[in-house]
Amino acid sequence: MDVRSMWLYRLYYSNTCQWILSLTIFLILFLAFIESPSSLTSTADIRYRSAPWDPPCGLTEGVEVLCLLVFVADVSVKSYLVGWAQFRMNPWLLAYLAVLVVSLTDWIVSLSLLCQERLRIRRLLRPFFLMQNSSMMKKTLKCIRSSLPEMASVLLLLALHLYIFTMSGMLLFTGEKGDGQDRERLIYFRNLPEALTSLLVLLTTANNPDVMIPAYSKNRAYAIFFIVFTLIGSLFLMNLLTAIIYNQFRGYLMKSFQTSLFRRRLGARAAYEVLSSVTAEGEAHPREVGVRPQDFLQVLQRVQLSGSHTQAVVEKVRSYGGDLLSAGEFQKLFNEFDKRVIKEPPPRPEYPSPFLRRAQIVCSHRYFDYLGNFIALGNLVSISVFLVIDADVLPEDRDDFVLGILNCVFILYYLLELLLKVFALGLPGYLAHSSNVFDGLLTVVLLVLEISTLAVYRFPHPGWKPETLGLLSLWDMARLVNTLIVVRFLRIIPSLKLMAVVASTVLDLVRNMRAFGGILVVVYYVFAILGISLFRGVIVAPGNGSLSTDNSSAPCGSFEQLEYWPNNFDDFAAALITLWNVMVVNNWQVFLEAYRRYSGPWSKIYFVLWWLVSSVIWVNLFLALILENFLHKWDRRSHLQSLAGDPDSTYQ
């Protein structure tokens, strides 16, 4: 390994370079909001939407080509670093290169057509850049891939189940005219595709009581058909799918931790070998093998590591004196990096007067915190009470005089609390706790909002009613920020034993969520782009299209009657929300039906595919992540408890 490669390696993995890469990935993904069809309108509702701003040809393309050039640089540096032999064997790097080539070709075609082409392949390929940059996402993808065969077997069972019940349903519901059975047939079991759709939707329980009502009104016994279907399909087979995904996922976190630990050990051992060989070279006749501390310190100063950890290691090295470090001692040094550095709270300011000293003790006592929480509770209750009182008064006629005064008082108290705490703990001591920082920021924001409210509307007087400006009035904003004070109560959680586990699980989850969030982004991106190219402009506003229907004449439960107009695929932001609504599954039969009417029967495939990917696979993956995190946490906690003695449970 030559010095130039080393320098390049350092540069490539430096924070700046990696940060630039992340920014580029974010930028190229974010382009979808601006590119035509741009999402820069205030509403997605086709009835009220103004014409969106159309970026001139070349603007977004310019940004895009810059991003692509950064990726080209990235892939060439990476391939140089891993070498040609490795490069040929690595499918991810090869795919990276292929995606770049296709994207650049597509970009050239696009520019030569003056941005008039409809289908842009490179948009679909963009999420790949996000995926190849995260090793966690690659691992998760592997996890999903390995559980696909089993999932396929359950899906096959599901399909069989669906088919048997569809056939039975079609045979069952063929009554006489005007009969309950006949109505059931006409609405839900008219022909094979419709019957299949009805039962597929019932599998997600999205049309539950409706689908059984016509037949069930005729005879009680028909309900059994639908209940048995839901029991087997929705409760049994769907949960089996969860079990399969969780089974693949079990020990996934543990394994990934173990792997990274193993790699680090290996790295440390290699460093030891290198350094001990340097030591051996330096000395004329090597008597013992080991690393000289001064060599190690020299290396340590030249690498990038977090300051506090480095200091701890340096101190440890110094404690060994001038002796050579053995392999074991060398490994132990790196354990310092795992230890959390507990910062000592900065010393409190010392006041000369005994009165001030007593006040300091009072203000830093935890009862003072409790009082603050209590006051915040009072604030919350006052807002709730006024909301309840004002419920039946129209927003225009509300009198905000008393609440305005009360809010002033509460904000003054928060300010007082802030000042007293700073006085008691000193500014560095105050800022050492993140909960204090949050409270302080909230107080400052509230104060600024309150002062500007008073400056604009003057002091509250009876009949005082600030006008609405823009999205919501300044005054509403102040009230909204007030409700944020509820978050103060979350501080109580760590003191409640059971809540503590739950809360720390939630925090851990957020940390481990990145890979899953990434996969969600990729899936949403691909489906949104696909949806835009398939269904853009398909939904036509009522009154100016051939399919125009008045709201009042539309049948109940249809897309038009429910006014789902903003749920379209006309721009990227709208497509995301539409996909979200289908993912949540409730009422997705309305989308299925509407897009069948507006776009054709094949649109169902898109929506069913999205349901499978998002609601079936991703939501189950998410559940598996939560289970894994929680159980991991719980095992560690109960392990600690069992040391303290755990009474064995008895059986009756």
Place this chain on the structure above:
Amino acid sequence: MDVRSMWLYRLYYSNTCQWILSLTIFLILFLAFIESPSSLTSTADIRYRSAPWDPPCGLTEGVEVLCLLVFVADVSVKSYLVGWAQFRMNPWLLAYLAVLVVSLTDWIVSLSLLCQERLRIRRLLRPFFLMQNSSMMKKTLKCIRSSLPEMASVLLLLALHLYIFTMSGMLLFTGEKGDGQDRERLIYFRNLPEALTSLLVLLTTANNPDVMIPAYSKNRAYAIFFIVFTLIGSLFLMNLLTAIIYNQFRGYLMKSFQTSLFRRRLGARAAYEVLSSVTAEGEAHPREVGVRPQDFLQVLQRVQLSGSHTQAVVEKVRSYGGDLLSAGEFQKLFNEFDKRVIKEPPPRPEYPSPFLRRAQIVCSHRYFDYLGNFIALGNLVSISVFLVIDADVLPEDRDDFVLGILNCVFILYYLLELLLKVFALGLPGYLAHSSNVFDGLLTVVLLVLEISTLAVYRFPHPGWKPETLGLLSLWDMARLVNTLIVVRFLRIIPSLKLMAVVASTVLDLVRNMRAFGGILVVVYYVFAILGISLFRGVIVAPGNGSLSTDNSSAPCGSFEQLEYWPNNFDDFAAALITLWNVMVVNNWQVFLEAYRRYSGPWSKIYFVLWWLVSSVIWVNLFLALILENFLHKWDRRSHLQSLAGDPDSTYQ
């Protein structure tokens, strides 16, 4: 222990007595269908329902008192067997006694009022008899109880989450008149209870796109409020609840198996001690400790055990010869009870002629099974094809000539297959496989149906159209039974490796389901009885009540427009279906809203409580059961595989 107690103990735990007890429990629970308000009407729809049959006072009460007397006998025998000291300490037995006393008192009050009283406490108490009779259910209940504190902490977090978002929502949606914000306020955020209900329903995603539409139509940004709410509440906190329940439940099956094994070992050891003391007494000067085989065999003949297992044990004992059995050998004998006795298939009939012998080989070959499956597939396809062809033809105008002929042919083939198999395997050999029994039964049922169809409607001819008699025509019944033939394909599953695990999990689940099913029955029973006493007769049929509304004038999405009339609490069967529909959660806001109008705002508490118990707790419990079963199965399978060598997964 005297002989009389022993005799009583044997009698009490004999199959007959336990069977009588189970029957009594079933009977007393089943009474709810017949008691007034009886469920003996063909429909639960209040528009079409005829007046139900009202059992005369004293009929159901007579059956009830008989059941109660059986329980009195049960509790007295049990208390005599366990003894007074044990009885006082056992809360279940004490509760049993108390429930019986209350039930009998209530029964006397009921008879003295000539069955006119509205509230019957003893009905609510009935599920207790089911619960106290099953040790698995008691254990599961204990499991649930021990996870309640943690669930409470998550529910507290959920409540906090709900409250913060309700407040923010009410502050956010106070726009001007005729505005999107204003419509949002008027429909979903009018006052605190309504806003809370809207967001509680959104937590179950039952009103997902609807609740955001008015505000989202105004501005895209409002969608974020609802998406963040659903993400935190529905995806995060709800799944955390699943994790908590699963955590309590983990190892539950394993533990229960271990406990029962431990008890059996203890029992065997005690039996060994008793028998060896008998041996010691018999001999004049005991040289060695042990059990004489003949003593053991004598005991074995006097206890009730399954025949095939006993035989295996007897053979094993005989193999030891006349030596005394040591404690270890004695224990080992009982392992025989765990072993599955593999029955040898009965010998095939031997035919003299070589032609018949060759035919026998052909018919017992597995390719013959495959041919049968293939024919059944053909049958299925033919039915599907005719369903698709007939989809647009009214049921009255359909011509069933070709299908009638085809069905005759298929049923003749099934009959032929049945006969050939019986010829090849012999009748005992044929009946040894459960899949054959199923096929045979199906064939016989089909044959009977077909012959009776032909007898009634004569042979199919063009324009042949059997009339509908009763619920569905005989001909439809024949087609319906035909679709059951699809189940034959489930036989293929064990031959597909991956499907095999899934299928065996499903089978195991059904075995372990009894405790869960029992809890579900208990919960449904209590809530149904409670619902009947709260909401009986509350829903009034349109046209003859003060709240009469015409279907066409009812607003879209209301109880009346959706014609949810059969979903009431007027009798037990209807209440069960209504509770099921609320448990499935979809559209439950319609029930909340309707019962608020018809019965008052406090009815919400009942529905929310039911949602918590059924959908939140029970469904999660069910998921935990499935996870536990599947992972248990999987671990055993992968353990077997790892012995055969499992390639370790590599990381990229």
